[in-house]
Amino acid sequence: MKKLVIKLFSRVSILSLLPLSIVMVTIMFSCKTSNSSVKEIQILRGKQVDFEYEQQKKISVKVPKDKGEAMTKDLFLQSKRPNIELPRIEGAEGGIAVVSEQVTFTNPEVITRSTPEGNKVTNLNEVQHLNEVVVTAKSRFTPEQNGRVNVDFIIKVPKELLSTNWRVTLSPKLLHNDSVVPLKNVVVKGQNFYDQQKQSYADYDEYMKSIIRESDYDSVFVDYKGVREDISFQQEFYYDQYHKEWRRQKNYETWKSAKDDVEALSEAKQVGYDRKVYYENARKARQRAMKELAKGKDTTGLFAKYMKNFVKPEDIEKGRIKVEQREDYRLDLFKEYSRKAKEMTLKDWVNGKDTAGAYMRYIRSFDKNLKNMMLDGEDMKNIPQEFRDIYRSGRSMDQITNQSISDKDSIEIAKHRYLFEDIALNDMKRERQDAKKNEMIIFPYEQNTRLDTVIQTDRDFVFYYKQDYPVSPGMKRLRLVMNSQVDAVDRSRYIQPQSDTLSYFISSLSQLVDSSLIVKTTTIHRDVYNTMVIYPKFQLGRTNFNVNYKDNKEQTSKLIDSYKTFTGEGNLLMDSIVLRVSTSLDGEYEKNIELSMKRADALKAFFVKALGGTPEVENIFKTRYSGEDWNTLARLIVRRTDMPNKSQILDMLTQAVNPDQCEKDIKKDYPADYKIIVDSIYPMLNKAEVIINMTRPGMTEEITVNREDRPEYAQALKYLQDREYWKALDILGNYPDYNTALCLVCMGYNAKALELLESLKQTGNTEYLLAILSIRSGNDDEAINHLIKACELDPSKAYRAPLDPEVATLVNKYNLQNRLISASSASDIVTGEEE
Template sequence: MNRQQTYKLFFSVAGLLMIASCSRPITKTLFLQSGRPHIYLPTNKEEKSGGILSERVSYETKIDTIRPAHKPALDDEDMKSVTLETFTVVADRPKLKISTVRNGKINLTFLMTVPKAFMDNRWQIVLTPHLINGDQTSALPPVVLKGSQFKKVQDEEFAKFAKFEKDIIDPSDYDKKFFDQKKHSLFTKNLQHKYLDHYTAEYKRLQDYQAWKHIAEVRIMNANARREGRYYQRLNDKAIEMLGSAYNDNLYGLDSSKVHRGFSGRYNEEHRKNYLDKKLSTLTVDKVPKNYRKYFEKNFTLDSLKNKSLTEKDSANIAKHTYFFKDIAQNESKIKNKDTHRRHLVRFPEVENPALSDSIRTGKDFVYLYSQDIDVTEDLQRKLSVIVETRVTAMDQSSWHQGGVDTLNFIVSGMNDLVDKTLISRLDEADQAIYQQGLDRLAVRDYRGALNIINQYPDYNSAVCLAALGYNDQAIMLLDRITATGKADYLRAIVYARMKKLEEAKESLFSAARKESTLAFKVEIEPEFAVLLETYPELQEQLENIGDGLDEM
């Protein structure tokens, strides 16, 4: 390499490095701005609005919304103040919510917000909530926002992969697509020609053999005929001589029988056979040319000639080896490595099972009311937390990621919160051990299992189990038979509210608040009382006044 070529190579590489150094990821703006996606607990009004708050006008009622009857002053723990560069964002929303068990599920509802600085058509935003249950963390269905340009690229990639999938041949169609008919036909045709050539050669050789044999046999027969003719000629000449002698003897009165006996004794059948066997020829193998001996030994004729022909089994056996195996290998590789090809062709796969998949609207903040039901299981903790992970992926595959900045806490409230554990003390030691098993089942919300145990000792906790299982009439009947404590009246109010007996529910709540003041402040978090509080707007204040009055006494 000369000096001029070296300089050209150097400047080419330097130019490429300069271009690469000037390249910046599309997501660079996210690293240079102060806004962040956040999650909040919704206000009562927000929670009644479904979906994207700024866009949708349909509404649905969430009966476990905390009703802000009294708004206490926020302490340092409730206030969240985050300084971001030149301005301060203050969020005065609470971070804790009580979520009530309903039909074996709890509902998690919160607001997701994404500032308009994130709304760019060149990327996709995925907001993934994570539920923290003790030491276990599980992902909830994500919210996906796609920019129009990003979606166009994604759709093009999926179209390429769809074409790739369409080009894959199903193995059941290999005979149609990958069978080399030309090769198969050529091979079978050549084989058939070989069979014909072999037959023709054998046919010609057999014809030649038969022609030679015909000539040889004619020659031998003619020679043998001549030899036999000469033998019989001489024999008969001798017979004439014998007869001449016999007739002479007879003429002179001599015994001619002696002459006859002499002739017959010498020229008998044995003499004839011995003479002719020596003189007559036969066609033996040693007289046959070597190339004809196999035919002679097996007494072959043209009728003995067998030809070879292709059978269906032969054709099928040949067919197994006349495919386009290179193409099959390529197709098999596509099937085997389909996921790898998908990864190569589709840089931006679809997010599976999203709670929402929507388009990015530039210039606008995104606000979404996220709602998800969670199954209540034995390992579900009383306190749950939710964080949201944000990932932005741009058309150039650059990304921006943010872990959970905000943490929302949910307290799981169920019928087992109303359990009175002190009732175990009324039992003897043996029964206490059994009763404790029922309390243990209540602690993990196994109300049916608990009822099977506690119902041996019908009491208030039995009524809790019946109410939790939806046996409202049976729960009321049992409550009517036991001591009317504050908790018993409170449970009675819940059951009456379910049964739409709102007046009876209200009176039961008053009775409960008079007996246990703390119950007056629990009403607003019970979903069963949502309709009751809407029907009697002053009820909450009346109950709290009763509670406040008892506390001051």
């Protein structure tokens, strides 16, 4: 009887490898990745340290003994040093050193637009090699504007201190009280020093390039030959495993096929025999029943009774089905036992127990139960030992699987094939890169320098250094010194003695303050006067005055209000009020004289009545008359810009013999201009000039001088001298005088300063400031005139000019020094003669 074979997915081979897999996982977790350090790798190796590494630790380095001379030896045996000197002005007398100043203002006011010179950037063209530098001073005045001064000086290094093998670092610094302000260094170096400095960076760059990044370890520090060998070994191992199971399965199926053939043949013979016996006996039983029936006997149950000892064909089929069911149950039972065996093995591994052979121990119990499940006469002992596991699982050829190398397997193999010695050297390089940088780059490139250049060493080095510096309130002087040192390529060093000290005395326009204005001097005159002009309106050719005609009330109110103010609030005594009345050129000349006289009397009568009508008031008013006012006519024509023929008309007025005829000629020859005269100028000729003469009561002297001390004004001048301009202006704003103008000039408020200076009395100080404002507006001719005038009025201004950069530039540009001295000398002669 043929058995039904159920194909199941084989897990025997996988489960048989489970202990090996668990061991491999444990090893993988215990190993480190490629990021592990060499020390960690050595710890994992335990005491298996390379013998050569142990030997290297015992190697000692020989102590060097350098007996050569330092490159800077010659510097110790000489006395020259780098120094700083003041620049020399071409053409200046010995002992005078003046700086060229460029200043910008925070609040510039442009009078006349000009283009300022842009800021300059130091470049190598400013380095000059001079044959000789002449120095005649160690101090000088440096001007201040807008809160800053320019400090400039010349750095000179003798050629004996220069060499191609070293670098000279020059470090100037400003000294102010206790403060030390380092300026940017000037660095000059020889060609050989620069080449080695450059080469040190190239060497360090090569060193850094030789360090492999950790991300590149897989491509650089892997033994690929060993990796290929390990992969080949694992591939062969996988094939051997597959070939072993394939061969066993093939042999099992060959054996099983032969066994099934034998069993099938035996089963077929047994089935045929059993059926033969059954049907033979059935035939005999039927014959017997027929005989008994023929005899008349009861044959009920006779056939069944006779055949009860023989197996029926349908019972044989039922037995076969039962056996097949038992075979299915056997396979299901194996699956359950296999699952439980795996669970128990994993549980033991989690609990830390030894799982080697655990799976097979748990699966043996399956064989004990299996014996009860076999067919009659069949036992596991009848199954060859090498095929029993296949028989248990019912595995088929299709269920045999192979293993292959994956990317993950390749990575795991590569991790164990790193060149750890090379990695250790690379890590050592990376860890020492900072120390190696300091070792290889002995002289780093200089940073934040004013000048860094390679120079020739066969001549003196000269460099013009210019630096602006903010000045604080009260600062009067700055000092400058310079330190220097030499660094040779052999790392020897020589520190030079400190240079001479240069002093800069800060000059400022604020030094031009006029302290005499601290005391306010007021001159009081006993006799005072006031003048005004009113324009009373009369009807044409009339002399009577009507206060309600046109704006007469407004015109007369000017005099009446002034009279009341002077005599009331001013407490002044009226001496006289003179009314001088004139007319226009309307009508005849002679009649206009009489007309002006009568109009003057009419105005007097009105004012006397308006002011009380007393005899005292009447005696105060005096009348004068002038008829036609030709002088005012000519003056007003000069101011006109809309009369094309005003020159001809003015000539006619000055040469007129007959006034009436002259007017007619103008009307005839220049009718358009004449119309302008009649409409715009004639009304201005019908006027009354008023002169009010008064006396201060109680004064016996004609002139009295009062002096008033102003402490707040003195404080303002102190702020101005200390260059605290805003504080000074807050006070001086209440005193529109010369010092206020000076403060505005210092702050760059040029337009406001000009407006104020033009309203002040002409002095040497005011002319000097006007010269500066003219320079700023770009008007050099006007500036020269103001400057010469200032020297005439104040001879000291000729010697002040070199201290102010704007004036000094103008003087040098036009060679004015001799003219200024001559102007000041002429002023001295005139003053002496007057005395």
